[in-house]
Amino acid sequence: MSNEPVLLVTGASSGIGEAVARLFAHEGYRVSLGARRLERLQAVVADIETAGGGALAVQADLTKLEDIQRLVEDTLGGFGRIDVLVNNAGFGRIKWLEELDPVKDIQSQIQINLISAILISREVLPFLIKQRSGHIINMSSMGGLVASPTYSVYSASKFGLRGFTEALRREVGVYGVHVSGIYPGAVRTEFKQHAGINRKTGRTTPDSLLLEPEEVAQAVLRVARRPRRGLIIPWQMRPSVWMNMLFPGIVDRIIERSFTRLERDL
Numbered sequence: 570m571s572n573e574p575v576l577l578v579t580g581a582s583s584g585i586g587e588a589v590a591r592l593f594a595h596e597g598y599r600v601s602l603g604a605r606r607l608e609r610l611q612a613v614v615a616d617i618e619t620a621g622g623g624a625l626a627v628q629a630d631l632t633k634l635e636d637i638q639r640l641v642e643d644t645l646g647g648f649g650r651i652d653v654l655v656n657n658a659g660f661g662r663i664k665w666l667e668e669l670d671p672v673k674d675i676q677s678q679i680q681i682n683l684i685s686a687i688l689i690s691r692e693v694l695p696f697l698i699k700q701r702s703g704h705i706i707n708m709s710s711m712g713g714l715v716a717s718p719t720y721s722v723y724s725a726s727k728f729g730l731r732g733f734t735e736a737l738r739r740e741v742g743v744y745g746v747h748v749s750g751i752y753p754g755a756v757r758t759e760f761k762q763h764a765g766i767n768r769k770t771g772r773t774t775p776d777s778l779l780l781e782p783e784e785v786a787q788a789v790l791r792v793a794r795r796p797r798r799g800l801i802i803p804w805q806m807r808p809s810v811w812m813n814m815l816f817p818g819i820v821d822r823i824i825e826r827s828f829t830r831l832e833r834d835l
């Protein structure tokens with residue numbers, strides 16, 4: 570049996586997950602890729618194999634428990650172990666709460682961003698504990714540290730994922746299993762296409778702060794190589810996290826004046 574470490578990454582059919590799969594394969598990992606769009610996964614697998622790597626595409630709708638279980642079984646069946654799990658699949662619907670559809674926007678967002686990550690971790694964990702090694706890396710967001718208007722449900726899912734990450738680390742660290750969170754700002758991916766953002770002021774994240782998915786993948790690799798509790802990227806976002814933590818009342822007022830009143834036409 571091969572000695573190369575194994576990565577299982579969800580949401581690997583585009584954006585950050587795809588970049589993580591490609592980078593880890595380049596770094597010698599065998600890679601199992603999960604998502605719904607099989608052709609997209611197969612195209613990534615074909616590229617990895619052409620470059621001499623090992624990869625596996627598993628079609629899975631991660632809102633379904635049976636698909637989660639099959640993804641983990643197929644990965645273990647194909648590669649015999651899992652060393653790094655990156656819970657990355659997710660989406661955001663970025664609108665005022667009263668505009669969000671209860672099922673398509675609210676329940677499904679919490680389901681994929683939070684509950685599926687919890688359920689996959691629960692399936693993988695017994696193997697990591699048995700191995701006495703392994704790493705679960707959860708793709709949270711700046712929205713998991715600083716809550717902004719129109720991000721209420723997205724932030725609920727990503728704050729939830731952060732809470733899960735922190736507690737699980739304290740549950741399993743004693744077995745040599747690491748648990749980390751990644752907190753990126755805005756990233757140039759298909760995320761925006763699904764988000765339905767509609768700003769009256771037309772304001773968006775400046776290009777200078779927009780990350781490429783490959784930069785986030787590099788951050789994931791850094792965390793996998795040198796485990797730590799979490800990583801905020803880009804570093805320019807860190808002061809806003811500290812400001813929000815130390816002076817939440819001031820941040821409330823700044824956001825109300827500079828965003829909410831303008832966007833709500835008040």
Ligand SMILES: NC(=O)c1ccc[n+]([C@@H]2O[C@H](COP(=O)([O-])OP(=O)(O)OC[C@H]3O[C@@H](n4cnc5c(N)ncnc54)[C@H](OP(=O)(O)O)[C@@H]3O)[C@@H](O)[C@H]2O)c1
Nearest residue numbers: 580582584585604605606631658659710755756758759760
């Ligand atoms: N882009 C940003 O600005 C940003 C910033 C911070 C954090 N993030 C987080 O980064 C993660 C990846 O997002 P991205 O920016 O790379 O966007 P993306 O390109 O839209 O990728 C989202 C991935 O999630 C998968 N996915 C969605 N629903 C799924 C389901 N029910 N079952 C299985 N897979 C599902 C999609 O695959 P299929 O459609 O093929 O199933 C796709 O591969 C998300 O958790 C997002 O919240 C993004």
